[in-house]
Amino acid sequence: MFSEVSLKKIEELKKRYPRPQPVVLAALWMWQEEHGWISREGMVEVARLLGIPEHHVYGVVSFYTMFNSTPVGRHKIEVCTNVSCMLRNSDRIVRHIQDSLKVGVGGTTPDGRFTLVEAECLGSCGTAPMMQVGDEYYENLDEAKVDAILSSLK
């Protein structure tokens, strides 16, 4: 189920476009923010609200990498490993997180607290290496900084 606030927002957004379908990304974002990931139920609900086929919503979810179609940890850690970060040792950051959390890339800690993934360029090349957790960008990382960030994320 969507929250009342989201339902209202979706209705508002529909007025911004000549038809309802363009709201699909925004609606999926709201579902993911409320539930952590996008379940079958979420896709059915979005399809119903926008009057579009369910398979279409599924196609959209699978196309965009930021939508989680399976449950993830409370904090999804995305370490950029593209060129600018790589040149500034992002591989060391990835290894350090793997070692500290005892989790591989793509994995989630058993307590469900963290999921670790490698990301493509996040537009933070001048402050590399960096990682994104939720909406937050953590930049100019080193091992000590990573430790402090990880322990602050409950």
Place this chain on the structure above:
Amino acid sequence: MTMEPLILPPVPGLRGIDVYEAHGGYGMLRKAIAMKPEEVTDEVKKSGLRGRGGACFPTGLKWTFMPKQTDKQKYLCVNGDESEPGTFKDRQIFELNPHLLIEGAVIAAYAMGVGTIYLYIRGEYNKWIAMVQKAVDEAYARGYCGESILGSAFSTSFTVHRGAGAYICGEESSLMNSIEGERGYPRVKPPFPAQFGLWGCPTTINNVETIANVPVILRLGWEAYSKIGHPKHPGPILVGVSGHVNNPGVFELPTGVLLTDIIHKYAGGVPGNKKIKAVIPGGSSTMILRGEALEGVTMDAEGLKAAGSSVGTAGLIVMDEDTDLIRVLTRIAGFYHHESCGQCTPCREGTGWMHKILKRFERCEATTADLDLLLEVANNIEGNTICALGDAAAWPVQSMIKRFREEFEKRVKPTLVIASGTPVIASGAPVIASGGGAYGATTTKQSGLPVVIASGAAGATKQSG
């Protein structure tokens, strides 16, 4: 070559509308609305502004492609997908001067008779989306967007549209599909967006930085603007410097600035005073340049074309003498493979093959035949795809082979060569097929070493199997 910053002036609090207005903000919208729409377009045309999204297309000319007489709705999409590796400039505009962007977009909309603006921002930038949304709300509240702007007959809406993680959505036709709520597949062109864009209606797509230049042009006048930087590609340009420099970041500079000045004067030089092995001048899609070949090269469309590359997004990536370029290229190839939308066979398959071959080089398990194969795959992608992602994947590979052949040759596994014609079976010491440029055809296994049968003394011919 100094210039006061025009896009990112160091004014504290400029993100808020009060400070922005106190510094003359929205005055250019006022000025534009008092002009005829064609006069505004003309001003932009004469200024010489070229798109900052990668292709350097003349902006004023693009605007004239929009039909004047039409009963259809017209659209402007502002492209803030900013996903080209090495690019982080539009984010500075969102954070430091979002009202300049909004003002520019509304002026552009006025010039083209557009009633609806969509600003597409990559999903990862949610923090910056919030900053821009706040600025949009402020602009609406003061009557700079919405109905009867500044009391005139002109109205346009402004909507921020959040993406969800796909590099390809920065490609303009994919971006339109993404706004329509489709998967972000690029469209076959023609028809071009100005004829058949969003929902089949006339649409113009411009980069965030391009649009932010519009109020600046009106403020300075086209003539003064056209005198900033390089005459054929004028104006301020946001250069993002990353990689092996002491002071990475975004620098607003006049076009035509020397790459060596960007690196040494602005970005603080290379740590440990190491030599520069290579630079990628304008984001990962642009052709790599050798460090020794940077003298005199300038950051503008003409200068970089002459040097055998392009400006792209002006995202300059610097690599020092200790950089493993094969690793860099493998990472880039992996990126394009990951981001290919899969519609065209050469791109879908070719990007995967290139990545796989490069991984063999990375592990020092490649043969000389692999180098031919790699180049052949890249050549077969270039120009054979629906959108320019295919070319963007091929160029780094082609340019790396052309300019840093020795890096590949160093990684080739010692290979036994049997020259055809005069079949000589080398016993004992294997003949290494690199260096001389004899690229073999078949590879078989014998006594643990791959054997390459080279046909004649041919150089880098395409005969890989």
